[in-house]
Amino acid sequence: MKNYIAVASLLAFAFSGSVVAAKATPKPESKPADDAQYKKILSDGYFSKSQCDTYIVKLALPEQGVIKSASRALLVEDSLVYITGNNSTSTVTGDFVGVFPASGLTPNPALLKAHKKLGTGNGYIARYTSDTFSEQKVKDALTARNAVQGNYAKKSEQREGVNDYLFCKVAENVLGKGEDANTYKDYVAYASLRTKAADVGYFNISADSSYYGKSVNTGNKFAEPKKWDGSRFFVIRAAFKNLDTESRLPVAGSLFINYNGKDYEFDSVEPIMLEGYNIWFKKINPLITMKTKIVYRIPDEIHGEVFWRPGRNPSDTKLWLGYINAAKQK
Known part of the structure; x- marks a missing residue:
């Protein structure tokens, strides 16, 4: 800082x-x-x-x-x-x-x-x-x-x-x-333009925090996604509160990183089969908040400002996640 x-x-x-x-x-x-x-x-x-x-x-x-x-x-x-x-x-x-x-x-x-x-x-x-x-x-x-x-x-x-x-x-x-x-x-x-919470569609969505690294740190070696050369993981600790009067399904959406003047979009979520990760077509009842971790695989070389655009987002709202550094070369 x-x-x-x-x-x-x-x-x-x-x-x-x-x-x-x-x-x-x-x-x-x-x-x-x-x-x-x-x-x-x-x-x-x-x-x-x-x-x-x-x-x-x-x-x-x-x-x-x-x-x-x-x-x-x-x-x-x-x-x-x-x-x-x-x-x-x-x-x-x-x-x-x-x-x-x-x-x-x-x-x-x-x-x-x-x-x-x-x-x-x-x-x-x-x-x-x-x-x-x-x-x-x-x-x-x-x-x-x-x-x-x-x-x-x-x-x-x-x-x-x-x-x-x-x-x-x-x-x-x-x-x-x-x-x-x-x-x-x-x-x-x-x-x-750099907010961490907003009403998006049927939900109030917040990006409470985020982290990145070579491991997701699930605590379960069988659920941990495989490591690939030249890549690492970006994890969003997110919360979805259903503001509607009936159950609704949230969608993970895309991660955006501004790197060398270009916005790179990452819309493929790592399929971690563990409670507390991703969404897995799980609807949320009215006025209930679901907290979860959404995981994206990103390249080591990329660095810059990071935003997250939740899915089903007619207003194209993006939440601010801060900045990411390039991975240190060994």
């Missing part, structure tokens, strides 16, 4: 490039409204006038460009960590959301809505990419930003200006202004 750069925590480290864990980080003991950095940004008000550049005018033009470019990736990540994290996650975006009302300001309602919808964890940020954001772009942004502060911002007011500029841009973003104010919407669309 990637370590996310929380801008609020970077302030505590004087933007040294240190990072914080991807899981929620505790809020500092002092409230953001009491922090001099936030008070300064709110008092200056440049963020509400699209005048954040004021903070870096004492840098040479080339360095101003570096700071502007680097700050984009950092503020986008901060906003993504905010919308996917819970209320204890430490972000500058979340802090400004909290202090705006006392100053008579209203945070962007759409941003708050996105946070309410996705604020259950860190989601898929580690794999997400856009024109302005990726894990590598964030790393490059920190490197470039630190280089300016270390090599070109000789005066303390210049170094402080670099920090103030970033906080100003985040505040502008929270207000719903600036070139990246709506960038999070692309992530919301991206995340909405």
